[in-house]
Amino acid sequence: VQLVESGGGLVQAGGSLRLSCAASGRTFSPYAMGWFRQAAGKEREFVAAISWSGGSTYYADSVKGRFTISRDHAKNTVYLQMNSLKPEDTAVYYCAADKILRRQILVTQEYEYDYWGQGTQVAVSS
Numbered sequence: 001v002q003l004v005e006s007g008g009g010l011v012q013a014g015g016s017l018r019l020s021c022a023a024s025g026r027t028f029s030p031y032a033m034g035w036f037r038q039a040a041g042k043e044r045e046f047v048a049a050i051s052w053s054g055g056s057t058y059y060a061d062s063v064k065g066r067f068t069i070s071r072d073h074a075k076n077t078v079y080l081q082m083n084s085l086k087p088e089d090t091a092v093y094y095c096a097a098d099k100i101l102r103r104q105i106l107v108t109q110e111y112e113y114d115y116w117g118q119g120t121q122v123a124v125s126s
Helices: none
Strands: 002-006 009-012 017-024 033-038 045-050 057-059 067-072 077-082 091-098 113-116 120-125
Touching: 002 091, 017 033, 017 091, 017 120, 033 067, 033 077, 045 067, 045 077, 057 067, 077 091
Parallel strands: 009 120
Antiparallel strands: 002 017, 017 077, 033 045, 033 091, 045 057, 067 077, 091 113, 091 120
């Protein structure tokens, strides 16, 4: 079972990136998915989550209105569209799968997620 993030890179402030998280080894369709990030010298923090159905999303206040999480069940892939990027968005971004099947609420705590990708670096220059 593997989650693999891609799409990171270097972008100027105000630019956009789309991160992808491809799952292999099993389907993650019945599980909510989340994106987290960790800046250098800081703890990992929640960014966004999407319900197993895709019908509900939740965002950290710091990215609300700029980031959009989505998923494609057929491709077993979750996306994070990041617009209006700021230097403070610089971090390693991780995707993760909720450990509870078809949980009815979206959760933001790391310990609620059990499968994690290796991360993709996003750097935003000013």
